[in-house]
Amino acid sequence: LSEQSLQGKTVVITAGPTREAIDPVRYISNHSSGKMGFALASAAKGLGATVKIISGPVNLTTPSGCERFDVSSALDMHQRSLELGATCDIFIACAAVADYRVAEVASHKIKKTDNNDALQINLLKNPDIVADVAKLTPKPFVLGFAAETQDLEHYARDKMQRKGLDMIAANDVSIPGQGFNSSDNALQVYWPNGQSVLSLNDKQRLAQQLMDLVVQQIDK
Numbered sequence: 001l002s003e004q005s006l007q008g009k010t011v012v013i014t015a016g017p018t019r020e021a022i023d024p025v026r027y028i029s030n031h032s033s034g035k036m037g038f039a040l041a042s043a044a045k046g047l048g049a050t051v052k053i054i055s056g057p058v059n060l061t062t063p064s065g066c067e068r069f070d071v072s073s074a075l076d077m078h079q080r081s082l083e084l085g086a087t088c089d090i091f092i093a094c095a096a097v098a099d100y101r102v103a104e105v106a107s108h109k110i111k112k113t114d115n116n117d118a119l120q121i122n123l124l125k126n127p128d129i130v131a132d133v134a135k136l137t138p139k140p141f142v143l144g145f146a147a148e149t150q151d152l153e154h155y156a157r158d159k160m161q162r163k164g165l166d167m168i169a170a171n172d173v174s175i176p177g178q179g180f181n182s183s184d185n186a187l188q189v190y191w192p193n194g195q196s197v198l199s200l201n202d203k204q205r206l207a208q209q210l211m212d213l214v215v216q217q218i219d220k
Ligand code: C5P
Pocket: 014, 074, 093, 094, 095, 096, 097, 098, 099, 126, 127, 128, 129, 130, 131, 143, 144, 145, 146, 147, 159
């Protein structure tokens, strides 16, 4: 594909984990590195797109020529995504969004005392960012991800339909050394009337292959 395949198109990508505050010094998060999202940003830039990354806290350098919007919580990411998603052509949800946030964030550091051997924290479900972006009009082309441990195609296609996605990239997280927080990954990609297997590769190469599939679909 040429350096002009995505010329004039705006691509928005969510990447990395979110952080859900418990109190001023603690949070709930996950091990997402943001590598896949940043690799996709770099690949989209290489195809001539205007690229905006909505990133949770990660230790990565912003790919050159990409605009970066740092966020922390899922609610912050949700707000930014709806704002930037409204004017983009392609929205890629690569972030590992926390499913739940702390219902009441303590305004002071929670103390351990002699009478709280057990502590309860109530959690509230976070909004589904990619599903809400897929409800926008005009709707961008929406690519989502699915980490599964079994029945990859069944769960991925179901997720694609429920969330209103145009394409879904699924990886089997039961296989060690790929996916989450690794430099390599393998993906099964599904769209309503097709599929493609992207075999184990480094995330940069995989991101290029995945962007090629996106270009093929939007050109149809
Ligand atoms: O439902 P599940 O978390 O498995 O879906 C994964 C896909 O949905 C990913 O593309 C992820 O970025 C996106 N997602 C989201 N907002 C959430 C949860 C997941 O955008 N609250």
